[in-house]
Amino acid sequence: DIQMTQSPSSLSASAGDRVTITCRASQSISNYLNWYQQKPGKAPKLLIYAASSLQSGVPSRFSGSGSGTDFTLTISSLQPEDFATYYCQQSYSTPRTFGQGTKVEIK
């Protein structure tokens, strides 16, 4: 199985901050990388697919980059509704696997 490792596991930030979350794959996955946002008690929501493509309806302050083994999710200006847990997921090989999550908390 491909292991996905996110860093940091949690972070504290203020509204308006620029936030970057990193996801590293245990082997090259090209650009087969997706990002999800999960709020407490809710299902995950797709934000970014194919490493850098913004899902329809997702605010443009979210962006993704990377290829191979290293990927980033950036929130350009953190909004109150962005406090949540973020997961990366690879779709290069089966079984599809997720990172352990990064919790973004209010500072």
Place this chain on the structure above:
Amino acid sequence: QLQLQESGPGLVKPSETLSLTCTVSGGSINSSSYYWGWIRQPPGKGLQCIGSIYYSGSSYYNPSLKSRVTISVDTSKNQFSLKLSSVTAADTAVYYCARTVLAAAERFDPWGQGTLVTVSS
């Protein structure tokens, strides 16, 4: 707008079989562009893919669960189902169903709201 809704018992006894159904509304499960999948999340933990099924019945299972999992599809009801046998407390989780989009990077979108299944006697 496509919506998915999980249903099934919230409490299952150890060694028994967990059975859940996902009902798809606002779109047809009969599409060559999608698989239909199950993902679970133990309380306070991360996400694990269980498996997926195509409208034709072709399915894929996570090897770590394969010996205990069966996913089936009923196109007449626009539903797909999950059965997980010989459950233990480790199978306690929120179970989500989701559409698997087969384009570019395969991704899960949208998801059902999830249903908590507790394994306990």
